[in-house]
Amino acid sequence: MPRLQRSYTDSDDSDASFSPDDDEVFDGDDSDNDAHSAATSVKDFNLAGIDDLDADDADDADAEIDVEDQIQLFGGNLHPPAYYIQSMEVFNQDDYESEDYKKGTTRLINSVEEQWFRCATCCLLLVPWANEVCARFCKVVKHPDSYQPISICLLYKFFEWRLNQKFTPDARRLRGIKKRSSLGTYWKVFRLAYERAVEEKIEPKLNRCMHKVLRALSKKFALSNERRPNRCMTVDQLEGQIETTLSTTKKSFKLGEMRIYAVLFLLLLAPAGARPTSILRLRFSHLLIVLERDPEGGPHNTLVKFTLAFTKSYLGEKAVNTYPLPETLSASSLFLNTHVFLLGILFRHRAFLAPTLTSPHDLKTLNIHPGETELLLPLRKELDDVYVFRRAVQSLMGYVISDNEAISYGMIAAWTRRCGELLGLAYETIPYNLRYNAANAWTTSIDISEDLRNLAMDHANSVPVRRHYLGREIDRDIGSIVRGTKPQHALVKQSCSVGHSMSKRRPVDLTTEQSASIATHPRIQSLTRELQKLPRGSEKYQSTVRVLRKDKLRLRKELKQQIRQAWTVKQAVEDIERQLQGRGFAPSPSDPVTTSPQRPAQKRLMAALTAPPATDLEGQYRRRDDAIVAVMVYCTVEEGCTVPRRNTASPKQGGPKPSPPHASLVDAAMVSVFVRNKKDRPRRCFLCVGKALSLPPEDPLVEEFIHEFYTSGDVSKHFRRKHLKNMSDNDSSDCPACDMTLDHKMHLQRHAFDTHGTVS
Structure with a gap:
């Protein structure tokens, strides 16, 4: 079929638009004639140039064109105009006019609004009309005419109130604002909250004045001006x-x-x-x-x-x-x-x-x-x-x-x-130490252009790299560059990296004495005395226990950070004095990385990853494949002590006799978890003993899995807390000791009682 083309014939020629027979058919009112004129104009556009078609083909073409006309009329959709009219009536444009923020930013904005409301309702900000401002800000008053302009005095007092807050209304300790940059971020979030509530931005003049307010408050509350180091990890x-x-x-x-x-x-x-x-x-x-x-x-x-x-x-x-x-x-x-x-x-x-x-x-x-x-x-x-x-x-x-x-x-x-x-x-x-390193490496590489670096880091331009990622400690030997001598870039880069003062001697955890010293803190002593006066099991007692535990953790963390920060200078002075006195370095403490022995799977993993490189391609493939297999095996290893060791010092007098000696401890433990009669109550967990079967005999975790509890009641508690709690009623399970499948939770409980004497 030849391509359809539009015919540019004379508009005065009646034969170019419709035939005399068509004129006899459309002899009605004007609306019908208008509709016919529109239809025939569409036909002219689509059918021009196909005059050589016979009558039957023309009728089929007319039927197809009618469908195409309807599709064009509804914009490619078969919905009638009423559908779109009704949709416009129920359309909610507020969802599209509001700002789109990430969930974390939205939580910050909501937090600022809540604190503004608390401040205004508690102290009214010392201004008579502050309640009206608070109401408008928190979307309580819906009439814009009742809104009073926000002032620099109001903002100063609100931020001062915020910096003075130490606890939340439910007596939880606030993290607090400790850096000037954090206060600046809080002001930015406040502007977003203000704009969302009032639907207009804070005036530029007020915004400029707030910089002075933030500087004054930072000085008053001794906020740190130190920025987080952006050192690279090489x-x-x-x-x-x-x-x-x-x-x-x-x-x-x-x-x-x-x-x-x-x-x-x-x-x-x-x-x-x-x-x-x-x-x-x-x-x-x-x-x-x-x-x-x-x-x-x-x-x-x-x-x-x-x-x-x-x-x-x-x-x-x-x-x-x-x-x-x-x-x-x-x-x-x-x-x-x-x-x-x-x-x-x-x-x-x-x-x-x-x-x-x-x-x-x-x-x-x-x-x-x-x-x-x-x-x-x-x-x-x-x-x-x-x-x-x-x-x-x-x-x-x-x-x-x-x-x-x-x-x-x-x-x-x-x-x-x-x-x-x-x-x-x-x-x-x-x-982010690794992101800093990539940005700095790409900036100095001749193989990475500036545009490619920005694309890889998902930046619109180079401003974020220059402002946040380039090291503020220059990692180039600028002195040698100026003098024209060979620069020592590797030495300077090492001194500017995150590992510049790496030392295995640096304290990792608190000692027993240092951890016990937390009990002398006034806050801890006050909470301890308060706890002694409260009845055990009460809601107030439980909440005080939680607060006491959190405060101890916080104080231990702060003490640990202080000790680690002071260690560098203290140890440097000690090393200098010992060397000048001819005594050399002090003996290094035990390696904190490997205080307990590695398990067999971990040893296998380390051996595979540290295997020396082979000299031929086949050996290199074998070395890689062995390491991959070691990784696969280690993925299934359950780490840590999974069995509590409380009250395991000695068995109860008159309790069940020890299992008869066997070739291995696991075999003896396996025999002990099966009962001869309904009154037997073993003191080992049959599920844990079954897990020990899958471990190598030299694995340190085997001893944890097969150990005896103090009483059979402790086995029941362990079985409920560590095993039953983690399955639903209809979950199927396997008994590794018996090598059988159990249909549901109650089936497991019945099997545990009948076969292994564990009451649950």
């Missing part, structure tokens, strides 16, 4: 952080997979320089694993690409960045090998779509089709919406990875900070 220090995280027994994780997460998070954050929360929101659908052909003729490379799709997207969807990570096999250790930890997670959850791709040893047997450059290793579709970094939740038999509950930033930040302390760093280690 690659060498990152390797030390990862080694400490994997090897330490001072820091315990609920599940071995959580320890692997703590390492994988840093390895993905370091090269991407991304925001930490965007890494934590990674889903399996954001990962792409491909076997890539080396254009330079080397062996095939396993390339990992990850896309950060959740980067400050609350204002709308944004273009996402994808970061590629080629694999490096020849490093001295595998601590910095992202592929080992990521592939360990993928193989552990059987994430690959190919059914037989279940072992890392299969990777080296794969090849790329001739003439192609890559082989995709797709992941299972059912994992698309599942988070990579997930929490550990408690189940009947211990801790397992949750179905899809993501790890929070607070959790990963606490892990990073604690492992940094064990490494011996003076400053608090934060994930």
